[in-house]
Amino acid sequence: MNTSPTVVVGYDGSVDSTAALLWATGLTRAIGGRLRIVHAVGLLEHAGLLADHVAVHRDTALEIAATAGGDPQWIQWSVVDGDPCSALLRMSMPPESADLLVVGSRGSDAHEGSLLGSTSLELAERSLIPVTIVPQARQAHGVSTPV
Amino acid sequence: MKLIVAGPTGTIEHDGGTLHPEQRARIGSVMDGIRALELDDEVVYPPTPKAELGDLMRVHSGAYLAELEAFCAKGGGDIDPDTFARPDSWNAARRAAGAGLAAITALEDAGEGVAFVSARPPGHHAERDRAMGFCLLNNVAVAAASLTAKGQKVLIVDWDVHHGNGTQSIFWDDPDVLYVSTHQFPFFPGTGRADEIGGLTARGLTVNIPLPSGATGDVVRAAIDHVARPTIEGFSPDWVLVSCGFDAHLADPLGDLALSSGDFAELARMVNEFTPRPGRLALFLEGGYNQMALKLSVTDTLGALLDLPTHPAAPTYGGPGMKEIRLAVSDRHRALEALQSAPAGLEGGG
Numbered sequence: 001m002n003t004s005p006t007v008v009v010g011y012d013g014s015v016d017s018t019a020a021l022l023w024a025t026g027l028t029r030a031i032g033g034r035l036r037i038v039h040a041v042g043l044l045e046h047a048g049l050l051a052d053h054v055a056v057h058r059d060t061a062l063e064i065a066a067t068a069g070g071d072p073q074w075i076q077w078s079v080v081d082g083d084p085c086s087a088l089l090r091m092s093m094p095p096e097s098a099d100l101l102v103v104g105s106r107g108s109d110a111h112e113g114s115l116l117g118s119t120s121l122e123l124a125e126r127s128l129i130p131v132t133i134v135p136q137a138r139q140a141h142g143v144s145t146p147v
Numbered sequence: 148m149k150l151i152v153a154g155p156t157g158t159i160e161h162d163g164g165t166l167h168p169e170q171r172a173r174i175g176s177v178m179d180g181i182r183a184l185e186l187d188d189e190v191v192y193p194p195t196p197k198a199e200l201g202d203l204m205r206v207h208s209g210a211y212l213a214e215l216e217a218f219c220a221k222g223g224g225d226i227d228p229d230t231f232a233r234p235d236s237w238n239a240a241r242r243a244a245g246a247g248l249a250a251i252t253a254l255e256d257a258g259e260g261v262a263f264v265s266a267r268p269p270g271h272h273a274e275r276d277r278a279m280g281f282c283l284l285n286n287v288a289v290a291a292a293s294l295t296a297k298g299q300k301v302l303i304v305d306w307d308v309h310h311g312n313g314t315q316s317i318f319w320d321d322p323d324v325l326y327v328s329t330h331q332f333p334f335f336p337g338t339g340r341a342d343e344i345g346g347l348t349a350r351g352l353t354v355n356i357p358l359p360s361g362a363t364g365d366v367v368r369a370a371i372d373h374v375a376r377p378t379i380e381g382f383s384p385d386w387v388l389v390s391c392g393f394d395a396h397l398a399d400p401l402g403d404l405a406l407s408s409g410d411f412a413e414l415a416r417m418v419n420e421f422t423p424r425p426g427r428l429a430l431f432l433e434g435g436y437n438q439m440a441l442k443l444s445v446t447d448t449l450g451a452l453l454d455l456p457t458h459p460a461a462p463t464y465g466g467p468g469m470k471e472i473r474l475a476v477s478d479r480h481r482a483l484e485a486l487q488s489a490p491a492g493l494e495g496g497g
Contacts, residue, residue: 012228042229043280043309043335047401049168050228082337083227083279086312090337122277 004074005033005099010088010119011061012039013052016104018064020134024102025068025075036076036098037061040087054079085122092129101127105135148425148453149260151191152181153250157267160239163231168401168436169268169281176438177265180445184455191260193253198244198289205292206285206317211276215240215283226278240268240283247290250429251386261419261452262429263391263445264290269433271311271390272336280309280336287390287431288317294386295323302327302384304375304418306367306411307392307433308402310339314390315353320346325354325382327375329367331395331404332357341374341475342482350486354378356475360403363466364410367395368417370472374479379421386429387422389415393435393444397463401436405466408443409459412451419452428452 009024011017021037028035039057044050058077065075080087092098103120120133155174162171181190203212216237218224223232233239243266250262270287272280291301303318305311305328315338318324330339345353356370393411395404415430422428430448435441443460450457 041335042227043401044168044229046335047168049166049400080337081333081335083229085277086279086337 005031006036006097007033007100007102008036008038008088008091008098009102010040010084010104011037011057012084013057013060014104014106016106016134016136018104019136020102020104021061021064022068023132023134025065025070027102028074029069029071033099034074034076035065035070036078036091037065038078038080038088038091040080040082040084042083046081084119085126088119088123089126092127098129101129101131103131103133105133149191149257150181150184150186150189150449150453151193151250151253151257151260151262152265153193153195153246153253153262154265156195156242156246156265157239160235160242161233161268163233167231171267172438173435173441174265174267176441177432177445180442181263181265181449183442183446184450184453184457191253191257193249195242195246195249197238197241198248198284202248202289202293203241203244203284205296206275206288207273208276215278230278230281230283232278232283236268236283242266243268243270244284244286244289247286247429247431248293251290251293254426254429257426259426261449263449264429264431266432269392270313270431271305271307271433272309272313274313274316282313285313285317287388288314290429290431291318291324291388295321299323299385300382301325301386301388302379302382302421303388303390304371305330305390305392305433306395306414307390308395308399308404309335309392309434310355311390311433312336312338315339315343318349319353320348322349322352324349325352325379325384327354327371327379329356329358329370331360331362331402341478344479344482344486347486351378351483352382354479357471358404358468359471361466362404362468363463364406364413365462365464366466366468366472367406367410368413369469370475371414371417373472374475383423384421385423386427387418389418389428389430390433391430391448392433393441396435396437396440396444398437398440399435401434405463407460407463408440408447409462411444412447412459413462415448415451
């Protein structure tokens with residue numbers, strides 16, 4: 001039976017999700033855990049109507065994780081249908097499972113002072129497992145790994 | 148039979164530009180499809196006031212409604228990668244929800260006919276407290292809840308290519324609403340497995356029939372016949388509302404099912420069999436993003452319901468999905484058995 005903790009991190013190509021990915025990679029390195037990078041695919045992305053392609057996000061995310069010292073053997077890339085919040089919640093519940101959800105503080109579509117579009121705030125409210133929200137400012141101040 | 152058209156709404160408001168598939172031109176295509184029926188003055192257009200907050204709060208939280216209104220008032224923006232709001236979107240969404248309520252009222256007054264809600268933004272992805280999948284307010288849910296508030300039992304058939312996660316979750320525990328969905332799976336929004344069957348107080352009253360890409364019209368009809376019909380007949384609805392997406396059409400850019408406009412005509416005839424009497428069927432526009440397919444599908448669907456001498460496209464046959472229908476039956480059966488033996492509060496899904 002595998003007892004390594006699993007950390008799920010949301011990645012959408014935004015600066016904030018990059019900060020979250022760096023932080024989650026550092027955490028999984030520190031604790032010997034598995035890292036699952038989740039990219040939610042919506043209606044427009046499925047239809048090829050967004051500028052960025054899934055494969056571009058995958059390559060970028062895996063490169064970021066590798067740059068942060070992540071071991072490719074312990075890193076999994078997952079594409080999940082749905083909006084970001086629902087997709088991350090599903091990846092944290094049976095039949096999937098996770099010990100921690102990690103997201104950036106705002107994401108690509110969030111709006112200051114509004115719950116609408118804020119994946120991080122929605123997850124904090126709805127998740128049944130712990131959620132870490134990584135503020136972009138931590139990266140700006142050079143703190144890229146968990147302490 | 149009388150045709151009631153609630154709308155058009157969303158022809159000017161809620162403008163996401165012509166690059167977004169959920170665009171204002173869709174309503175133009177729908178209305179072109181209605182005009183092609185050549186009913187002229189026989190079409191009834193009831194007034195469509197905005198839905199009141201009390202109507203909306205039957206299915207949405209007050210906090211969400213306040214947030215959405217404030218978000219629009221501040222200028223709107225992108226809610227998620229798919230879903231946008233503009234300064235006028237709060238009013239547009241209320242008008243779309245109000246059109247659904249107007250359709251019900253018009254049918255009640257007429258006691259006959261069929262109603263089509265020609266309104267956008269669409270609704271079936273909108274959950275109690277969140278917008279998503281192009282949807283801000285759940286129009287069909289607002290209408291269904293107005294009926295259950297009067298003691299009526301409502302069947303919602305959702306043949307949009309995407310699962311109506313919002314409608315399912317809103318009525319998950321409601322014993323007065325039977326939700327039946329055929330949809331491509333796996334696909335956005337990720338929900339809609341056959342073992343999602345409703346909560347303890349509404350066990351079995353969610354019927355999901357996930358279908359593979361390429362499924363044709365005969366498969367969708369078989370899905371409703373084999374999986375949903377027994378539950379529908381046992382439920383005995385007072386009203387039938389259809390989440391009438393046309394994005395399962397072969398030409399649609401957002402879906403991968405393979406229906407023709409004539410398939411929607413066949414589906415409409417089938418669903419009409421579930422109405423207890425005339426004047427109890429309303430169709431709500433959901434998806435459908437190829438303008439020509441949208442126009443033709445509206446014409447064929449309504450032509451079939453009105454028994455007009457139109458010439459619908461040939462129904463489609465032979466696509467994949469029959470195996471998935473058999474799987475759906477067994478998955479659903481297993482889930483029902485598990486739910487019956489589960490202690491209160493342990494049900495899943497939704």
